[in-house]
Amino acid sequence: MMRSIERRETGRCPLVCEGEGGDSTGGRPVHAVEKILARAAGQEEVSTGEIVNCRVDLAGINDLYLQTLRSFAEMGGVKVHDPGKVVMFLDHFAPPSTITQADNQKQFRRFCREQGIDLVMDIDQGVCHQVLADRGLVRPGMLLVVTDSHTTTHGAFGAFGTGVGATDLAIILITGRLWFRVPEVIRIDLEGTLSPGVYAKDIILKVIGTLGADYGVYRAVEFTGPALAGLGMAERMTLCNMTTEMGAKTAYIQPDRVTFAFLQGKAQAELPAVTTDPGYRYAAEHCFDVTGMKPQLAAPHSVDNVADVDEYLGRPVDQAYLGTCTGGRVEDLAVAARILRGRRISPGTRFVVVPASKGVFLEAMARGDVQALVEAGATFVTPSCAACLGTHQGILARGETCITASSRNFPGRMGHAGAEIFVASPASVAAAALEGKIADPRKYLE
Amino acid sequence: MEDVITGKAFVYGANVDTDQIYPGGYLDLTDPAEVARHALERVDPDFITEVEPGDVIVAATNFGCGSSREHAAVTLKAAGIAAVVAESFGRIFYRNAINLGLPLVVCPGIAGLVRRGERVRVEMAAGRVVNETTGAVAAAQPLSAYIRAILASDGIKPMIRKQWGLSAE
Numbered sequence: 190m191m192r193s194i195e196r197r198e199t200g201r202c203p204l205v206c207e208g209e210g211g212d213s214t215g216g217r218p219v220h221a222v223e224k225i226l227a228r229a230a231g232q233e234e235v236s237t238g239e240i241v242n243c244r245v246d247l248a249g250i251n252d253l254y255l256q257t258l259r260s261f262a263e264m265g266g267v268k269v270h271d272p273g274k275v276v277m278f279l280d281h282f283a284p285p286s287t288i289t290q291a292d293n294q295k296q297f298r299r300f301c302r303e304q305g306i307d308l309v310m311d312i313d314q315g316v317c318h319q320v321l322a323d324r325g326l327v328r329p330g331m332l333l334v335v336t337d338s339h340t341t342t343h344g345a346f347g348a349f350g351t352g353v354g355a356t357d358l359a360i361i362l363i364t365g366r367l368w369f370r371v372p373e374v375i376r377i378d379l380e381g382t383l384s385p386g387v388y389a390k391d392i393i394l395k396v397i398g399t400l401g402a403d404y405g406v407y408r409a410v411e412f413t414g415p416a417l418a419g420l421g422m423a424e425r426m427t428l429c430n431m432t433t434e435m436g437a438k439t440a441y442i443q444p445d446r447v448t449f450a451f452l453q454g455k456a457q458a459e460l461p462a463v464t465t466d467p468g469y470r471y472a473a474e475h476c477f478d479v480t481g482m483k484p485q486l487a488a489p490h491s492v493d494n495v496a497d498v499d500e501y502l503g504r505p506v507d508q509a510y511l512g513t514c515t516g517g518r519v520e521d522l523a524v525a526a527r528i529l530r531g532r533r534i535s536p537g538t539r540f541v542v543v544p545a546s547k548g549v550f551l552e553a554m555a556r557g558d559v560q561a562l563v564e565a566g567a568t569f570v571t572p573s574c575a576a577c578l579g580t581h582q583g584i585l586a587r588g589e590t591c592i593t594a595s596s597r598n599f600p601g602r603m604g605h606a607g608a609e610i611f612v613a614s615p616a617s618v619a620a621a622a623l624e625g626k627i628a629d630p631r632k633y634l635e
Numbered sequence: 636m637e638d639v640i641t642g643k644a645f646v647y648g649a650n651v652d653t654d655q656i657y658p659g660g661y662l663d664l665t666d667p668a669e670v671a672r673h674a675l676e677r678v679d680p681d682f683i684t685e686v687e688p689g690d691v692i693v694a695a696t697n698f699g700c701g702s703s704r705e706h707a708a709v710t711l712k713a714a715g716i717a718a719v720v721a722e723s724f725g726r727i728f729y730r731n732a733i734n735l736g737l738p739l740v741v742c743p744g745i746a747g748l749v750r751r752g753e754r755v756r757v758e759m760a761a762g763r764v765v766n767e768t769t770g771a772v773a774a775a776q777p778l779s780a781y782i783r784a785i786l787a788s789d790g791i792k793p794m795i796r797k798q799w800g801l802s803a804e
Contacts (some may be wrong), residue, residue: 240781254663256705264792265801282663338703353729354705360795368781402650403697407726423709436700438726491650514797578659578702599652599701602659606677 193203218466220374222409222441225349225463226301229332235371238386244458247326248361249276249317249335252283255293256355256448257336258300261362262376269304270365276308277301278320278335283312283573286581315546315572316509318342322426323548325455329444330463333538334361339514344429344440345422346448347463367523372409372438373472378414381480386631388524389424390516390594390614392416393431394485396477398495406436408472411465417442422451423518430515434596451509484629486592487612490600498617501627505537507589509622510603512543512570513577516594516615519552526558528633534566535625541583542569566622579603585610592621636786640717640757641767642690644749645682651694652701653728657710659702670706671713687706688715691755695721695746699728708732718757720745720764720775733782736790740778748773759786768784 219227219234227235250257251367269275275299285291294312301309314320316334320326321343329347333340336358343350361367377396397404410432417425425447427609429440442448443464472486484498511517511525522544534540542562544550550572553559568583570576576583577595585591585604591611593603598610613621616630623633641769655678657670664670675682692698692711698721699707708731711719718738722745732739740757742764753768762775778786788794796803 240779254703254705255663255665256709259665260792263803264795265799265803267801287663293663293665336703338701352703352727354703354708354727354734356705356734356791357730360791363795363801364799370779402700403723405701406697406723436697436725493650578662579654580659580662597652597654597701599654600653601677602654 203531206589208263218469221347221443221463221465222349222374223371225330225332226369226371228461231321237373238369239371240368240537241371242366243332244366245274245334245361246331247274247276247333248358249278249321249337250297250358251278251281251317251336252294252297253281254336254355255296257358258296259410260356260359264359264363264431266363269306269362272305272307274365275306275362276310276326277306278310278317279312280314280316281309281574281578281580283571289455298455305509308551312571312573313547314575315544315549316514316517318426318430319518319545319549322346323355323546325452328452328456328460329448329500330460333591334358334367338433341432341437341440344428344512345425345442346452347444349439352433364552368405372407374409374411375405376411376413376471376474378474378476379412379414379479380476381416381478383416383479384481384631385621386616386634387482387484387612388616389420389427391482391485392477392479393428394487394495394612395482397431397435397493398485398487400435400475402434402491402493403436405432407438409439409441410435410437411441413443418445421520422447423520426518431596433469484614484617484631486617487598489598489611491599492596492612498627498629501611504627505590506621506626508539508583508585508591509618510541510576510583510591510593510595511618512541512545513574514545515596516618517543517545517549519549519556521615522549522553522558522562523556523595524616524634526561528616528619528630529565529623530561532565532623534622538622538625540567540622541570541576542567543575545574546572576603592618592627594618636736636759636789638759640689640691640738640759642717642755642756643687644691644693644751644753645679645686646746646749646751647692647694647698648746649695650697650700652705653704653725654701656699656707657704662704662706664767667709667713670710672754674710674714675687683714686716687716690715691757692716692719693745693749693755694719695723696723699732700725703727705731708735708737712737720755720757722746733785734791736786738786742773745773
């Protein structure tokens with residue numbers, strides 16, 4: 190069980206302390222995310238709650254939102270302000286399943302050609318967030334905005350990543366800038382040591398289950414602590430990715446040796462490194478001890494409806510879904526292959542696997558994990574968002590149960606609103622595919 | 636933006652996410668009239684037949700959480716919703732709706748004060764929400780100056796056009 194430390198009764202969450210947010214008086218200690226916004230706004234300093242107009246370092250558009258181009262035209266946009274700072278991702282409809290999707294992608298390609306946007310990640314590349322990481326396009330200290338809610342993922346690199354809608358992105362295309370409210374910062378300190386078979390996904394589900402799906406709304410969430418230091422970049426990306434499911438505006442992890450080792454030879458340019466000043470006063474601090482924690486899952490129909498896997502053991506599963514920007518990295522396919530190599534999935538269960546990117550797909554192939562999973566009975570889908578958002582490639586029928594390594598179990602998210610979705614770690618997904626029912630993956634990983 | 640908005644209420648609980656407001660299967664659509672047809676269809680199929688221009692959505696916490704899809708704001712506005720009153724909002728939905736000129740009002744405790752079909756009056760400047768059917772009144776949180784400026788311009792598109800001296804397509 191996860192141990193929580195409570196110092197003050199709030200009736201809400203395990204706390205070390207919950208204080209007031211920092212004030213704006215001169216000389217106060219400043220958080221790294223505030224320094225990123227201040228630099229981007231061209232200001233000496235910013236204060237919590239202030240609205241600042243920031244120059245965006247990198248703006249990403251995805252193919253779901255043709256409205257981005259419509260809003261660009263509706264606002265009178267003619268030329269993109271800085272085409273070198275724009276990336277186009279054809280990832281959600283990759284490859285298109287309807288004529289409308291195909292036509293939307295066609296319009297995006299034409300727009301990019303006309304505007305001189307060279308960073309076009311076409312349907313072979315994969316999900317935006319993984320592609321950004323694979324290509325070293327994200328780096329510490331940058332302000333990154335994508336038309337995708339999971340842009341919080343890039344906090345794993347010490348970047349300020351946040352999701353916006355189509356019109357906000359169109360404003361960046363026209364002006365190079367966007368307004369932001371400077372957020373309060375919450376600190377989540379991870380203590381202890383994870384058991385084999387328990388992962389970052391389990392940690393973040395526990396955090397969201399404890400704090401609630403709206404706890405982080407408008408705020409930034411930072412992860413710290415010894416249990417974090419031991420996590421690789423893939424797991425850190427999963428932690429930051431899922432802060433969206435507690436409503437966070439952005440996530441942050443202070444870059445360390447693990448970060449810089451990952452970025453070595455990959456990151457394309459350097460920004461001044463930022464760090465949080467000693468004595469910064471967080472809006473709240475929470476300490477989670479991960480020692481002895483069991484695999485977690487979020488049961489239908491809310492990401493904060495979290496329980497130990499024990500509570501649902503044996504529940505029959507129609508589809509096990511491994512992939513997406515939350516759970517489709519090399520490490521995720523590797524743990525699934527470790528569980529399934531030389532075995533067969535349950536005959537009554539479909540196992541859909543979607544590598545997060547082409548880079549992930551190639552590496553998983555080189556490792557032999559793709560071979561192992563296909564031999565075990567996996568159905569592979571091209572790197573993309575696929576059925577995570579209920580558009581195509583693995584849609585659920587009424588009454589079906591799915592266990593997924595993706596991020597959301599909202600009603601109707603992956604198909605029929607009468608389907609039941611359990612969100613879990615890649616290991617738990619693979620164990621369920623093998624047994625045809627919700628299972629504890631630890632017995633395969635000791 | 637009108638200062639006083641009065642309409643029939645549709646009432647929802649906590650954590651109504653943007654997949655419920657607008658299913659992912661229709662994200663390739665862009666025409667607002669087409670987008671409007673699928674508003675809340677999987678979780679409240681009666682909504683689209685019952686909604687009339689000027690109606691108001693009332694919800695508990697975290698309305699519009701989840702995905703960044705602007706469709707969620709477009710579908711409600713194009714369906715005729717004139718304002719959304721909730722105890723809190725998902726942050727991207729909040730930006731998207733305000734950008735479109737659809738007023739969102741944060742009003743603690745409101746979900747317990749209104750039932751579906753009752754008439755609600757949203758008083759923007761006064762910062763209060765009145766249930767005209769029962770007489771219940773709740774205080775709304777004030778909008779920030781920047782949000783007020785966007786709404787006063789009828790959305791961010793006219794505001795950007797004006798600021799940057801651009802003319803519409």
